[in-house]
Amino acid sequence: MKRSDPPFAFRGKYLLPVVCAAYGALFFFSPKKAWLALQKSAAVLVRILPIIVVVILFTALLNYLLKPRQVAAYLGRKSGIRGWLWVLAAGVISHGPMYAWYPLLEDLRGHGLRDGLIVVFFFARAIKIPLLPMMIDYFGWPFTLVLSLYILIGALAQGWILEALMPGPPAKPGSYAD
């Protein structure tokens, strides 16, 4: 099955002007704060740029190696427990802010990724492996362990509830979502 690519169009055509206007207003009332906010935003951008590059390379690699049917087999409606565990692990090891992962998830969703699994991915991201030592240092071992365990269970429960509340269209025989 061939899919035609959607025509190129910029996203966030309204959000960016609104944010620019907010900066403009802040520059008018408090230039010092506006300048500081701009510096902080630039720092965030510099920090997440390597992550975005990795996500682009990874998305391209997935598109190159996997056909939509294969993505659907791993992460589609009939992926079973394997799909849940894949995204749970992916959520835990993923790095950077949530929005850096939107393009990859949107791409995979177009290839058959279930909405419930996206929810699992987003919530499992609450476990930050590089930050675990710091969490243990601040809150102790028991707190970190118990919280991490509940996060994993909670992520799966949310994915399951979302799929119950928002079931996708029935899979057609031979479709990507099969």
Added chain:
Amino acid sequence: MRKHSQPAAARPSYRQALQKCSLSFWAMAPLLLGVIGLVGLFEVLVTPKMLTSLFRDNPIADTLIGTLTGAAAAGNPIVSYVIGGELMARGISRYAVCAFILAWVTLGFIQLPAEVEVFGSRFTLLRNVLAFIFTMLIAVLTAWTLQVLS
């Protein structure tokens, strides 16, 4: 790498796949820049001091406040640990601190416009409502479990 029965021409090269992905990221650039701009604004306008001053030493109210402030805040999760540690030292309940650090990562008012644009309003609403409920639920369960364990 797997071999497919389809002719080689049917499969795009890695370069083509990379071009396509780069283009779709480029299309999303204004959206991401908008969210990053909001993060900077919130980091300056909503300070840790303001966030900590909202807690009221009431476990139930503080759990809700922790969830809402965590969702409203932006920045590196390390900051949430620092603020959470500060709140604990001030005697704020474990429920609230747990809700706060969890909401910091799982919820985000700032990225809502981008999430709606990418995933649609229905999905975004359901995901955030679920994350909100589960953040409070997990905060309570974590605190209870730790009480039982100790």
